[in-house]
Amino acid sequence: MQLRLEVIVGSVREGRFGPTVAEWFVRRAQAHTEFDVGVIDLADTPLPADLTVTTGVEAFRARLATADAFVVVTPEYNHGYPGALKTAFDNAKFEWRAKPIGFVSYGGLSGGLRATEQLRQVVAEIHMVSIRETVSFHQAKKKFDANGETQDGAAIDAADRLLTQLAWWADALRQARAEIPYPG
Known part of the structure; x- marks a missing residue:
């Protein structure tokens, strides 16, 4: 059975890259046949900053619940990640x-790595791997x-290694969740 991978586009700015x-x-990701790949573009996903539960939030949560793994595509804004990503993480919990x-x-020069390092702290807090x-x-x-x-060989290689590791973790965690409910 394929693993459901949701790729989340974190930038919502006009003219975004x-x-x-x-x-x-x-x-x-689609070249890795173990994945069934979907895209959640936060520019098209209405999530309230005040975290009220709306029908859009319920649909977002339902989609997250069916996923086995996630990849966030994020820019770096002012040495951090976009506010839309924080809102997305905060609008769901158990999913x-x-x-x-x-x-x-x-x-730019940092390639968004500072945003990634900050996001690692956020996802650890919400019990993600x-x-x-x-x-x-x-x-x-x-x-x-x-x-x-792109002809960026380092990025191409890193993407394949990321996807291989992601598939391993997604499969292991899906099996673990099926056997024993997560205690968090």
């Missing part, structure tokens, strides 16, 4: 627990051609 990076990563998450970041391998694009807009492809 996130969809280019996300679409590239989704193509990489995240005991599931693995990987990170694909992009930005952070995958060690990450994908990072430094000077991201220069790394992709007009077709949304």
